[in-house]
Each structure stands twice: as C-alpha cells, then as structure tokens.
Amino acid sequence: MTKILSTYTYLGDRMTDPTLKGQLCTAVMNGDKCxxxxxxxxxxxxxxxxxxxxxxxxxxxxxxxxxxxxN
Known part of the structure; x- marks a missing residue:
C-alpha cells in the first residue's frame, strides 16, 4: 500500500517567521490521518x-x- 503525503504551501501571517512563508510542508500523520x-x-x-x-x-x-x- 502506497502512502500519499498531503503537501501544503504555508501562507503565514504577520507574526510568522519569514523563512516559513511560502514554504512547502507535509502533514504529520498519525496512522492514516493528519x-x-x-x-x-x-x-x-x-x-x-x-x-x-x-x-x-x-x-x-x-x-x-x-x-x-x-513534469
């Protein structure tokens, strides 16, 4: 069984660390749920x-x- 990772782009807000804005991230999974x-x-x-x-x-x-x- 292949796991499909949920990939997201984090928009951030005015309080967000600037290095994280616009970065790709994946959900941390607990079994098959985020x-x-x-x-x-x-x-x-x-x-x-x-x-x-x-x-x-x-x-x-x-x-x-x-x-x-x-691609």
Whole structure:
C-alpha cells in the first residue's frame, strides 16, 4: 500500500517567521490521518525538517498529481 503525503504551501501571517512563508510542508500523520487540533491547528513538517503547529486556515493544498504529470 502506497502512502500519499498531503503537501501544503504555508501562507503565514504577520507574526510568522519569514523563512516559513511560502514554504512547502507535509502533514504529520498519525496512522492514516493528519494530526489536527480542536481549534483548527495542524501539525506539519517543513522541507528543512522543522516541525511546527500552524493555523490550518493558512495552509493551501498542493495538487501533487498535477505536478507529477506536468513534469
């Protein structure tokens, strides 16, 4: 069984570390579900290895199937 990773772009806000704005990140999974808080936060891991708890509304899903076919 192949795992499909949920990839997102983090938009950030005015309080966000500037190095994280616009970065790609993947959801941290617990089994087959992503880890979400009751207040809408989501645990993600950025490409540089940094793990952060971010506001889910500031994440935009990246369609990986389109990227794979366009390359």
């Amino acid at each position: 880890i979400r808080g009751t207040n809408g936060n989501m645990l993600v891991q950025f490409e540089n290895g940094r793990v952060a708890n971010v506001i889910g509304r500031l994440l935009r899903k990246v369609n990986t199937e389109k990227q794979a076919t366009s």
